[in-house]
Amino acid sequence: MLIILDEAYFEYAKDNPRYPDSMHYRYDNVITLRTFSKVYGLAGVRIGYGFAHEELIGNLLKVKLPFEPSTLAQAAGIAALADKAFLHRSLELNARGLRLLTDSLREMGLTMVPSEANFVMVVFADDAHAARVVEDLLAHGVIVRPLAAFGLPQAIRISTGTDEDNARCVTAMQKAVAAGVVE
Ligand SMILES: Cc1ncc(COP(=O)(O)O)c(C=O)c1O
Numbered sequence: 001m002l003i004i005l006d007e008a009y010f011e012y013a014k015d016n017p018r019y020p021d022s023m024h025y026r027y028d029n030v031i032t033l034r035t036f037s038k039v040y041g042l043a044g045v046r047i048g049y050g051f052a053h054e055e056l057i058g059n060l061l062k063v064k065l066p067f068e069p070s071t072l073a074q075a076a077g078i079a080a081l082a083d084k085a086f087l088h089r090s091l092e093l094n095a096r097g098l099r100l101l102t103d104s105l106r107e108m109g110l111t112m113v114p115s116e117a118n119f120v121m122v123v124f125a126d127d128a129h130a131a132r133v134v135e136d137l138l139a140h141g142v143i144v145r146p147l148a149a150f151g152l153p154q155a156i157r158i159s160t161g162t163d164e165d166n167a168r169c170v171t172a173m174q175k176a177v178a179a180g181v182v183e
Contacts, residue, residue, distance in 0.1 A: 001029060002029055002030075002031065002056075003025075003027075003029055003030045003031070004031050004033060005022045005025070005030065005031070005032045005033065006033050007022060007032055007033060007034045008033075008034070008035045008037070008038055009038060009116070009117040009118065010034055011038070011039040011087065011091065012038070012039060012091065012094060012116055012117050012118055013116040013117065016116050019116065022051075023051070026051075026053060027053065028053040028055055028056055029053075029056065030052065030053070030056075031050050031051070031052040031056060032050060032051045032052070033048060033049075033050045034048055034049055034050070034051075035047075035048035036048060036076070036077050036080055038117075038118055039087060039090045039091060039094070039118070040077075040080040040086070040087070040090070041086075041090060042076055042077070042080060045072075045073045045076050045077075046069060046073060047069050047073040047074065047076060047077040048077075049077065093160070093162070093163070094118045094160050096163065096166075097118075097160030097161065097163070097166045098115055098118075098120065098160060100166050100167070100170065101120050101158060101160065101166060101169065101170065102114075102115070102120060104170040104173070104174075105120070105122060105170070105173060108173065108174065108177045108182075109177075110122050110123075110124075110173075110177075110182065111123040111124075113155075118159055118160050119157050119158060119159040119160065120157070120158050120160075121147070121152075121155050121156070121157055122155065122156050122158065123152075123154055123155045124154050124155070124156075124182065125154070126154050127148065127153035127154050129154070129181075129182060130146060130147075130148075130153060130154050130155060130156055131146065131148075131153075132181050132182075133156060133173075133176055133181055133182055134146045134156060136172075136175075136176045136179070136181045137169070137172050137173065137176065140168075140171075140172035140175060140176075141168070141172075142168060142169050142172045144156045144157065144158045144159075144169075145157040145158075145159075
């Protein structure tokens with residue numbers, strides 16, 4: 001059996017002592033996947049990487065498609081790993097965003113699930129409330145993700161953005177609360 005550890009949010013969570021370090025699980029059936037799509041901001045470039053036992057990598061190479069990610073994408077990924085200043089700025093921006101969203105939405109009386117990633121989950125009274133909030137925020141130009149497809153129809157996911165994006169989201173949510181869209 002192959003165990004795949006999806007560490008898309010690794011960089012955000014790695015300093016949390018409760019976050020398991022998958023480098024301790026280097027068995028021959030374990031692969032750790034990471035991406036440049038999150039903290040490195042390169043989602044459009046489509047590049048990521050993985051760690052696994054040499055034998056497992058050897059077997060993957062036998063069956064993988066012949067085309068690699070583009071040379072430019074590989075160069076971007078390698079450069080991103082070296083760009084510690086960008087990583088630091090990105091982590092700081094996200095930490096500010098999480099703080100702002102968590103504090104502001106809690107102050108509005110909303111229920112938030114603690115986050116170690118680059119998004120928060122807000123839980124509403126029921127699925128109708130969650131759906132109304134999604135619509136109302138959209139009308140104010142703020143796109144959030146309904147979580148019905150993940151089995152949580154009463155919840156939404158809000159990703160952090162720039163400081164301006166985050167402030168705009170808080171203002172839109174304040175309007176929704178004031179308009180009675182949210183309880
Ligand atoms: C858990 C998880 N894994 C992987 C990805 C996507 O990674 P990539 O853009 O490298 O396909 C995401 C982002 O949407 C994610 O949330």
